[in-house]
Amino acid sequence: MASAAAAPRDSVAVTVVGVFEEEVPIPVKQRKWRWSCPAPWELVGEDDRRRLVHAAKVGTALVLVSLLYILEVVHDRLGDNAMWAIMTVVVIFELTSGGTISKGVNRGIGTVMGGGLGFLVAYAAQEMGGKGKAVVIGVSVFVFGAAATYTRLLPRIKRRYDYGALIFILTFSLVSVSGIRGDEILKIASDRLSAILMGSAICVFISLFVFPMWAGDDLHKALVSKFQKLALSFEAECAECLRSTDGKVDDRTKSISSNCLSVLNSKSGDESLANFARWEPWHGRFGFRYPWNKYLGIGEQLRELAVPILSLKTCLQSKYQPSPLFSKVIVKEQCEAACSLLGGILKELGENIQSMKQTPMRETIFPKIESMKLVLNSQMFAYELRILVNQSDISASGELSTTSFIFNLMGILNRVEELAKKVEELGAIARFHQ
Numbered sequence: 001m002a003s004a005a006a007a008p009r010d011s012v013a014v015t016v017v018g019v020f021e022e023e024v025p026i027p028v029k030q031r032k033w034r035w036s037c038p039a040p041w042e043l044v045g046e047d048d049r050r051r052l053v054h055a056a057k058v059g060t061a062l063v064l065v066s067l068l069y070i071l072e073v074v075h076d077r078l079g080d081n082a083m084w085a086i087m088t089v090v091v092i093f094e095l096t097s098g099g100t101i102s103k104g105v106n107r108g109i110g111t112v113m114g115g116g117l118g119f120l121v122a123y124a125a126q127e128m129g130g131k132g133k134a135v136v137i138g139v140s141v142f143v144f145g146a147a148a149t150y151t152r153l154l155p156r157i158k159r160r161y162d163y164g165a166l167i168f169i170l171t172f173s174l175v176s177v178s179g180i181r182g183d184e185i186l187k188i189a190s191d192r193l194s195a196i197l198m199g200s201a202i203c204v205f206i207s208l209f210v211f212p213m214w215a216g217d218d219l220h221k222a223l224v225s226k227f228q229k230l231a232l233s234f235e236a237e238c239a240e241c242l243r244s245t246d247g248k249v250d251d252r253t254k255s256i257s258s259n260c261l262s263v264l265n266s267k268s269g270d271e272s273l274a275n276f277a278r279w280e281p282w283h284g285r286f287g288f289r290y291p292w293n294k295y296l297g298i299g300e301q302l303r304e305l306a307v308p309i310l311s312l313k314t315c316l317q318s319k320y321q322p323s324p325l326f327s328k329v330i331v332k333e334q335c336e337a338a339c340s341l342l343g344g345i346l347k348e349l350g351e352n353i354q355s356m357k358q359t360p361m362r363e364t365i366f367p368k369i370e371s372m373k374l375v376l377n378s379q380m381f382a383y384e385l386r387i388l389v390n391q392s393d394i395s396a397s398g399e400l401s402t403t404s405f406i407f408n409l410m411g412i413l414n415r416v417e418e419l420a421k422k423v424e425e426l427g428a429i430a431r432f433h434q
Contacts, residue, residue, distance in 0.1 A: 053211050054095050060210070061089045064202050081191040088199030093207070098215035098276030100207040103163055104200035105279070110167030111196055115189040117144065118175025122185050125176075137176055145169055160275055208281070215276035216286045220353070222270065223295055226302045227350025229259040234309050234412075235343035260306040270299045285356055294426040301419045308408050308415070334379050338372055338409050345369070345416055349423050358432035361420050369417050373410065380406050 065085040068074050074082055092103035121140040125133040151157050152165040175189055207213075233256040274292040282288055345365055352359055380403055426432075 050095070050213060054213070057206050057210055058093050061093060061202050061206050062086065065089050065199055068198060078191045078195055081188065082195050084192050084195035085199035088196050089203055092200060093203045095213060096215035096218065096276050097207045097212050098280040100203050101279040102276055104204055106161060106164030107167050107196060108200060110164040111171050111193055114168040114171030115175050115193060118172040119185050119189055121176040122178060140176060141173055144172055159271065214280055214283055215273045216280055216283070216290065219270065219273040219277055219292065219295055222266065222273065223299060224350050224354045226263050226266065226299065227346050227353070229263055230302060230306060230309065231343045231346035231350065233259045234346065235339055257310060260310050263306045264303050266299065267303065270296055291426065291429045294422070294429060298419065298422050298426065301415065301422055305412065305415045305419065308412050312405065312408055334375060335405070335409065338376065341368055341372055342412060342416055345420065349420060352423060352427070356430070356432045358427040358434050361424050365420050366417065369413055373413055376406050376410050
């Protein structure tokens with residue numbers, strides 16, 4: 001009986017082991033299949049995904065305003081003026097929520113002011129009658145159109161309210177020159193304003209609540225990216241210049257230069273994002289009246305810092321080089337230390353802004369900068385003595401080239417110190433966490 005009972009247990013054990021061994025490769029096959037078939041959204045970059053989402057949002061807004069136009073209730077109330085809602089969606093829907101709100105508010109204010117003033121001019125012209133009607137309309141269109149156009153050219157107005165001024169000119173001219181009775185002018189203006197408000201409301205609602213894209217987030221990421229680009233460019237370019245003596249420019253140097261040039265050419269984009277960010281409501285880490293102007297100031301400091309970084313390689317790629325022994329033993333060590341320090345400081349500042357963290361810079365960063373200044377000052381003094389001693393020697397030209405390089409490094413140290421103060425001021429105003 002004991003042997004008979006043991007046999008079934010053995011057979012069951014063998015059967016279980018056999019099934020387990022057959023099922024082992026199945027998860028591996030499934031894993032290989034997942035690796036070979038990535039998700040569709042992984043095949044496109046982040047910018048392409050943003051464009052696709054924006055295109056879908058615009059299409060949704062167009063469908064909604066088209067349905068409003070098809071509805072008989074809306075069409076009987078507004079008539080053909082309901083088409084202005086579709087025009088509004090096409091014109092004001094921007095990639096970011098701040099851009100959409102900015103254009104929507106500008107279009108609404110410009111329409112109200114232009115339509116109201118145009119109605120008054122047209123009504124006064126109707127009261128004048130005869131030749132006085134043409135005189136009133138002509139003089140009014142010239143005066144207000146010229147004044148609004150001049151106002152558009154002012155830098156502050158052009159930066160934030162250019163679209164509103166343009167809509168004011170267009171609406172005022174259309175309403176005042178229409179030449180129909182005053183009551184019809186008022187009805188047409190109110191119908192068009194209602195259609196524009198409906199289109200703007202749909203655009204703003206979709207932009208804020210359907211996969212919103214914030215200009216503030218874009219500006220924040222762009223500023224952090226500038227710090228990272230300059231830190232990597234500075235470290236790599238200094239190392240490349242200190243290693244190379246043949247003056248050749250490789251792909252690495254070209255990519256470093258392109259990073260610095262991208263920082264230099266970022267002013268218009270930063271100003272546009274900051275303008276749109278001011279219109280956005282409280283979202284995420286950015287509240288009302290967030291100091292976006294400080295971001296512009298820090299961006300300007302970074303652009304000023306990119307210029308001497310680009311000029312560093314010119315100093316050591318000149319045909320006059322210092323003596324190899326002196327350069328390798330002293331210059332290379334000090335310059336590599338300065339490059340490493342500056343690159344680390346830029347990375348740290350970028351990480352502080354990215355995480356919105358406040359660090360005690362007067363205890364960590366500023367002492368290191370002052371210490372490096374003393375070292376470079378002593379190094380420059382030594383080179384100046386060598387130049388005075390070897391005035392008739394060809395090596396003096398090489399010492400002068402290295403002195404220019406050290407002088408540029410000292411200038412960069414001063415700029416980085418000012419940059420750290422700007423970041424510290426931003427952290428205090430924006431209330432970065434400790």
